[in-house]
Amino acid sequence: MSKAETISLFDAGIIRRAMLESLAKLNPVTLARNPVIFVTEIVAALVAATGIEALLTHRPAGFSITIAIWLWLTVIFATFAEAVAEGRGRARAESLRRARSDTMAKLLMDPHDRAIFIPTPAPDLRCDDVVLVEAGDLIPSDGEVIEGVASVNESAVTGESAPVVREAGGDRSAVTGGTHLVSDWLVVRITADAGATFLDRMIALVEGAERRKTPNEIALNILLAGLTIVFVIAVVTLVGFGQYSGTRFSIPVLAALLVCLIPTTIGGLLSAIGIAGMDRLVRFNVVATSGRAVEAAGDVDALLLDKTGTITFGNRMAAGFYPVPSVNERILAEACVMASLGDDTPEGRSILSFARDRYGISLATPDDAAIIPFSANTRMSGIDTGGKSYRKGAVDSVLAALGVAPDPAFTESIARIARAGSTPLAVTADGKLLGAIELKDIVKPGIKERFAALRAMGIRTIMVTGDNRITAATIAAEAGVDDYIAEANPQNKLDYIRKVQSEGRLVAMCGDGTNDAPALAQADVGVAMQTGTQAAREAGNMVDLDSDPTKLIEIVEIGKQLLITRGALTTFSIANDISKYFAILPAIFITTYPQLGALNIMQLNTPESAILSAVIFNALIIVVLVPLALRGVKFRAIGAAALLKRNLLIYGLGGIIAPFVGIKLIDMVLGLFHIFS
């Protein structure tokens, strides 16, 4: 799976750089994007000014200055969280950037003549330029192979070191800039301008440079901004209520109250959560073209999964030998083994191991054996040895070659095998039909449980296969998918997606071929395989660098995790307010109405200590939650109701209780050192 290096949560280098950057991010112009923290900064500046003014006029300034320091720290912790998240992305980008050295491309003047080329720096290449790439060259930019076959090492992008084949036409025609040609040569038509290549986009994405807010993030930001204004009104009008009651509140006190009430925790961590979500996806070797796609992945409720490779192992395996009535089962088994000795395909090997496991037959290839390889013409393979010839092959081809009508019992076996969704092979020895082999699609172990888990979280799985309906239905039942598309082709896939969407569901699918492009574009989340065509990669909104279709499930989980983390920290942040009222309100009103001391249920030392403790808690909680924001709240496939109950308990109830404990502890520590107590 993930080949990308894992970066420690607290890599010293990243932290050091993030500390510097968190200061640079204090620029109010850029901070204005984040209303909660922006307001905190203004308030911090205001309190600092009051403190300094008090110092200059020789009035007591200790409390103002202390509050100001902690308010500034609140802002810095927030910018620090963002900087750390960006730092981790940048570290990953560095390793990508190394691949993008300034190669010299061989620009062909005439695509058909590989002899004449002009050496051109890669950044000067434009769309539709045609270049020659030879063994040992770096591919200068993204493009489509128009001539040639070659193996390419794409480890720079995918982390996978085994070379892959790229060839003109078909589904393996896309090449990526920065990857390395291992053998042969290719003529490539460039499909991306410099700076817009896949690698460039990937770097920009993980660095967070081009990070645009996702829809849910925008909505959440509005909620937070709204809450901030609500509390600004509440605190500013308190001046009037205070004046009526005979109290003048000092600026640091009002500032402390405001900052404690506005949702600084989630405000400070919101962008870090988003960046970390993208980062998690990249670590899974999936690149999303936008954050929107990652969120959409969390919303998906129907997954279109290719049968082959995702649900089944992709290779059929022997699952039974069915002799004709006159033949002993063991003799058939031996014949099957003989016919498969020279067969190096997975099917052939599975026949050998099945015979070994079931019948204890294990034969070596005789020295005189002449191996007859499979040919598209005969659709048979086998072996000739010791004057005997063994063949196995597609039933109709074998029967045609034998030229005899099959035994009714044999026909019955074949029909039964087909009904079970398996593929029958006929086996002969010396031109005599011995029986049939059942080759079965084997469902991956554990996949059924996985689908059950998906169902529990409300996601329907749909198997897509080229098989006929009978085969498809059998495997669908065995794998526990909710539905299947048999005899799939681009059109019926597209129709199916449209139908599911019209029922109000969001669909995710993965695909690689050009003819998958319409379906990929139609799906709400389309994951293109890195090995796929350029068309597919353009149509989808994510690219899986490992080309592993199973990953769709993980992608969904990452999307959900991103949303859950945001929701959990929002809930936590808002739930925190309750305790802060109990800490701050008695403290600021106690001079007017000493009887309100009864509300000081935490028994905090002094009003100053109470206010300061709340402010300190409010600042420190951001730092404490940075690891959670970066790692994400763990997703559990236990269904929405159970998940909600669990998370509400932890982050809602926890959010109410935690600050009571935290503020009390801080107050006790302040008391120990006789700070404002």
Place this chain on the structure above:
Amino acid sequence: MTIHGLLYIALLFALVLGAAFPLGRYMAAIFEGRIVWLRQVEMCFYRLAGIDAGRQMGWQSYAIALLLLSVIHFGMLYAILRLQYYLPFNPLHIAGMSPRLAFNTAASFTTNTNWQAYVPEQQISNGAQMLGLCVHMFLSAAAGIAAAAAVMRAFTGSGLKTLGNFYTDLTRITLYLLIPGALIAATLLVMAGAPQTFAQAVQLHTLQSGAQPLAIGPVAFQEAIKEFGTNGGGFFNANSAHPFENPNAWTNLLENWLLLVIGFALPIAFGHMVKDKPQGRTLMAAMAIILVLGCVGAYAAEAAGNPQQIAAGVQASGNWEGKEIRFGIPASTTFNVSATGTSTGAVDSFTDSYTPLGGAVPLFLMQLGEVTPGGVGSGFYTIIVFALLSVFVAGLMVGRTPEYLGKKVQAKEIKLAMLGVLILTFFILVGAGFSLVTPSGIASLANGGPHGLSEMLYGWTSATENNGSAFAGLSADTPLLDYGLGAAMLFGRFAFMVPVLAIAGSLAAKPKLAESAGTFPTTGTLFTFLLIGVIIILGGLQFMPADTLGPIAEHFLLYAGKSF
């Protein structure tokens, strides 16, 4: 507190919730145009008014129609109040209202607030009550319910472009729900002793105090719709404490039932409209839990009595100042709490004289946004806003874009919802905070100390949330409060309602996503308590600093033996 008092609260809620189910079903049928037993009258109205009953309106048209009708009706009431001297049914020759009081009163009745800065017995004629106030009590209630019906329709399907027809909604709700309900209730009230006459005064020769006039009028009919339409504008100054408005404990129970029943029936109607009854029951449960807790809390506070009076030798049988003997403490507090949990604002006892915590409950229920169950219609659409916010805040925690009844809650809805919350917060806190530092505002206060703050805060809260009840010692007929509270009522009603209709329009157009095991559950206990939590935290906490300086401080001072 006695067990009988608690049983009274239980009985009331059993009667209300029991009736809400069939009534909700009936109301859904009205909204869907399936109730036709006054088809002749209905059709006649449409013909005369040039209404195409088949026309469907988008949210903008719906909002414009509602606003325009309100503006016209506002103008008409203003004219009636100014000109009442010249209008019929004015046997006492009461003069026209001053421009600012007429503005305040017209705003008050157009917005279903029924804040009364005037003294009814002295400042308004029978004619103005009947032709002006009473008509508004029907139409402003019907307009609120119509807006709620429009919001409900947004959740009934995918890609809807329209929310219904405002005129037919208004007409049907008035004809099939409000008028029949009011007539039945009014008859019961007359049977119990509420007058219904065109006379405005009866000359008495009392045994010891000599000759004096007794105020009277067409009370029963107005009283019925006053409660049924969560209006609250009393025919008399003493409102439902007046024996003619509320002759005995049974009428008190009836009126209390009337003012709650539509509010609780609306979520049930919603469940029928969206073909998902548990959704409606969940909203109803959240409303009921908060209100029952409020009733019990206020009852406990009032039953405990005033410690200073007890120390002065008064028997400890509860706080009776401002309460009527025939109702008793539990029924009195429950009535006032119900009337503030709905935006009725009727009172059968005087909240200004409640104990601090007993008075804090009505205040806090209003601050929560009037959703328990709130005004007819407005309470429903406000709790929908809270449901959307709940779904949004906590819904992310199940790992999907939050959705409510299959409609995704996104930036646009959140923006409009927060706009609504902001408008309410702004008018309440800025209005009260500002008034308390102006000499004119201070001069309006009847009581000193933290209670004075409560009076002013209560006034602005009541106006903005369209409740209409008051800490009635506040002298509200001043330029600052007539205009200020008038504006607060208009903004609190329409600047909240229009964004909500916009939300409805936006949600209506969205596809209705299918429900699955991954869908955030918006029914059941968990969501009920989540919704309650969000209503309290997002709707109420911003008022805690001010409330602490008002009723909460007063509570501790009362027990510390302080007086002002």
Place this chain on the structure above:
Amino acid sequence: MIFRELRPAFSLVVLFTLLIGLILPGIFTGAMQAVLPWQANGSLVRQDGQVIGSALIGQNFVGVQYFIPRPSALSPAPYTQATSGASNLAPTSRALLASVQQRVTAYVQAYGPGPVPADAVTASGSGLDPDISLENALRQAPAVAKARHLPAGTVIALVQAMAHHAFLGMIGTDHVNVLKLNLALDQRPVS
């Protein structure tokens, strides 16, 4: 867009004003006057051809020969029946506490030492409360009896006979209508 809505909006306001403001109250008032005339006209109590009050509305009584009603906050005089309303004094009001203390003293003076029922020293919500608590009436009964030269038991029995009781202890309270009680007293010959 707005002009299109003008006619229906305006017409509906006018039509409903006619229906709700004139037609319905006209019919309803007529019907109630016909069917329930006593209630519809204010439950008036007559004595010797004169309307002396309403059975539902409290009026003021002073002196120990009558049962006295609750304090009333109305001006210019308590129980001014053309108006209604409460004191609206805060629980922490110094003025309220002072009047309560004063009323407690007066009550104990008039009716002797003993518990002071809360309703006897607090103003009602309407200022027109027609009732006093049964407890309050029983506390006053001996003094009233004494002033009227009646056996205390007779007056107490009268109070008990005229008392309303809470239904199932839940709905309403145990109370007595002061006007009706005093009228009943007046009809009883002084012995």
